[in-house]
Amino acid sequence: xxxxxxxxxxxxxxxxxxxxxxxxxxxxxxxxxxxxxxxxxxxxxxxxxxxxxxxxxxxxxxxxxxxxxxxxxxxxxxxxxxxxxxxxxxxxxxxxxxxxxxxxxxxxxxxxxxxxxxxxxxxxxxxxxxxxxxxxxxxxxxxxxxxxxxxxxxxxxxxxxxxxxxxxxxxxxxxxxxxxxxxxxxxxxxxxxxxxxxxxxxxxxxxxxxxxxxxxxxxxxxxxxxxxxxxxxxxxxxxxxxxxxxxxxxxxxxxxxxxxxxxxxxxxxxxxxxxxxxxxxxxxxxxxxxxxxxxxxxxxxxxxxxxxxxxxxxxxxxxxxxxxxxxxxxxxxxxxxxxxxxxxxxxxxxxxxxxxxxxxxxxxxxxxxxxxxxxxxxxxxxxxxxxxxxxxxxxxxxxxxxxxxxxxxxxxxxxxxxxxxxxxxxxxxxxxxxxxxxxxxxxxxxxxxxxxxxxxxxxxxxxxxxxxxxxxxxxxxxxxxxxxxxxxxxxxxxxxxxxxxxxxxxxxxxxxxxxxxxxxxxxxxxxxxx
Numbered sequence: 001x002x003x004x005x006x007x008x009x010x011x012x013x014x015x016x017x018x019x020x021x022x023x024x025x026x027x028x029x030x031x032x033x034x035x036x037x038x039x040x041x042x043x044x045x046x047x048x049x050x051x052x053x054x055x056x057x058x059x060x061x062x063x064x065x066x067x068x069x070x071x072x073x074x075x076x077x078x079x080x081x082x083x084x085x086x087x088x089x090x091x092x093x094x095x096x097x098x099x100x101x102x103x104x105x106x107x108x109x110x111x112x113x114x115x116x117x118x119x120x121x122x123x124x125x126x127x128x129x130x131x132x133x134x135x136x137x138x139x140x141x142x143x144x145x146x147x148x149x150x151x152x153x154x155x156x157x158x159x160x161x162x163x164x165x166x167x168x169x170x171x172x173x174x175x176x177x178x179x180x181x182x183x184x185x186x187x188x189x190x191x192x193x194x195x196x197x198x199x200x201x202x203x204x205x206x207x208x209x210x211x212x213x214x215x216x217x218x219x220x221x222x223x224x225x226x227x228x229x230x231x232x233x234x235x236x237x238x239x240x241x242x243x244x245x246x247x248x249x250x251x252x253x254x255x256x257x258x259x260x261x262x263x264x265x266x267x268x269x270x271x272x273x274x275x276x277x278x279x280x281x282x283x284x285x286x287x288x289x290x291x292x293x294x295x296x297x298x299x300x301x302x303x304x305x306x307x308x309x310x311x312x313x314x315x316x317x318x319x320x321x322x323x324x325x326x327x328x329x330x331x332x333x334x335x336x337x338x339x340x341x342x343x344x345x346x347x348x349x350x351x352x353x354x355x356x357x358x359x360x361x362x363x364x365x366x367x368x369x370x371x372x373x374x375x376x377x378x379x380x381x382x383x384x385x386x387x388x389x390x391x392x393x394x395x396x397x398x399x400x401x402x403x404x405x406x407x408x409x410x411x412x413x414x415x416x417x418x419x420x421x422x423x424x425x426x427x428x429x430x431x432x433x434x435x436x437x438x439x440x441x442x443x444x445x446x447x448x449x450x451x452x453x454x455x456x457x458x459x460x461x462x463x464x465x466x467x468x469x470x471x472x473x474x475x476x477x478x479x480x481x482x483x484x485x486x487x488x489x490x491x492x493x494x495x496x497x498x499x500x501x502x503x504x505x506x507x508x509x510x511x512x513x514x515x516x517x518x519x520x521x522x523x524x525x526x527x528x529x530x
Contacts, residue, residue, distance in 0.1 A: 235286025
């Protein structure tokens with residue numbers, strides 16, 4: 001067993017195989033360690049997040065070590081039968097790779113007793129283990145850009161079903177009409193870790209009644225209140241955000257939420273809202289709205305100019321990071337930021353928004369969250385609580401500029417040893433360019449490609465906000481708020497916790513230099529090394 005560094009509040013525990021990983025997961029669930037906040041299992045690892053103020057990393061490692069090495073318990077989850085039409089594009093190729101007939105592939109797949117080992121890649125996507133070992137096939141050399149929802153595939157030792165249309169590299173052997181993920185269902189994911197799964201050939205078995213799926217995102221709630229804002233113009237899509245939906249890893253859903261949490265919380269604090277009250281995340285400005293009724297606003301984050309025109313035509317400029325009173329009919333316009341990427345608009349009382357899976361956060365990768373406002377929408381505002389306004393507050397940090405080099409502190413690991421020494425030096429010594437392909441999912445960087453020392457395929461494992469994952473191109477991707485829960489490329493380093501919000505504000509065209517605040521130092525647990 002190895003303990004691999006991730007950040008000051010999480011570690012990656014690497015074990016020999018999936019069985020050992022799931023056995024340790026069972027042990028930790030049955031014997032929870034105080035201060036441990038979340039465990040995300042994967043093919044042979046557990047990502048363990050913890051509160052460093054409650055439990056030290058050394059104490060956590062000692063507790064994990066004491067529980068490792070047990071037996072995996074038998075699966076006792078609900079049995080889910082999945083009807084399949086074995087019409088996949090890769091079915092004949094899979095049979096050829098395995099040296100068996102198509103009929104044998106279908107038979108072996110249907111005879112296998114699968115268990116949902118862990119989730120990731122996309123909400124509702126479960127990695128199903130326990131299949132016949134004769135069905136072990138590699139991923140496609142060239143992933144498809146579009147795999148349809150309901151596609152049933154094989155990859156390595158796993159089987160799985162794509163819950164939505166997305167890119168993917170699994171070998172496709174069939175399709176199912178079942179909805180694997182439905183936000184109107186509780187739980188939304190059909191398969192949960194521990195679920196038992198049987199595939200049924202629809203060409204032979206009785207027909208199944210398929211429940212229709214409705215996954216329309218919720219629109220802003222219209223309520224009987226006195227204040228609202230009417231959207232007049234928009235630039236890039238504007239998103240409702242809060243601090244995210246924690247604790248949904250079992251459904252393959254990451255936290256998401258505001259890309260710059262510090263600025264988000266400051267905006268709410270200034271107008272007297274709770275820290276997690278719904279606000280608008282505005283990328284690169286260009287928004288205007290009309291106030292209906294009276295209100296108090298604050299704009300934080302990226303430094304966009306604020307102008308207000310009253311009903312009598314008076315025009316004023318309003319300051320950032322300050323509570324600004326608005327009257328009925330005021331038109332507020334936000335310019336393009338001078339620095340930073342994302343501004344946060346909070347209204348005293350906060351917006352009336354129907355939560356999706358317990359949160360108003362918009363996850364652009366998972367496609368979960370309230371519908372983005374459009375021109376003409378009227379978004380209602382809740383009555384203000386009795387909390388007092390802060391009135392003004394200094395920014396949490398200086399917003400980065402597109403003409404400057406931003407230095408981000410990083411913790412080396414968990415897969416630094418997958419790269420050559422020269423690549424690690426190159427990673428730290430060069431300036432990386434932020435490309436226009438960047439988004440809330442991640443910042444795509446361009447520079448001298450990083451060479452791997454290990455050319456193998458990394459089994460899927462959990463990733464965190466701030467992870468620097470390096471795909472086959474050698475060009476790193478810095479994951480932001482909407483990152484995938486698990487990934488299959490090695491992570492050379494992770495942005496330190498104190499610089500995560502800064503990373504969420506870096507604009508296209510800026511340069512980034514990484515500063516290692518720790519060396520890569522995995523811990524080997526004697527007698528338990530994979």
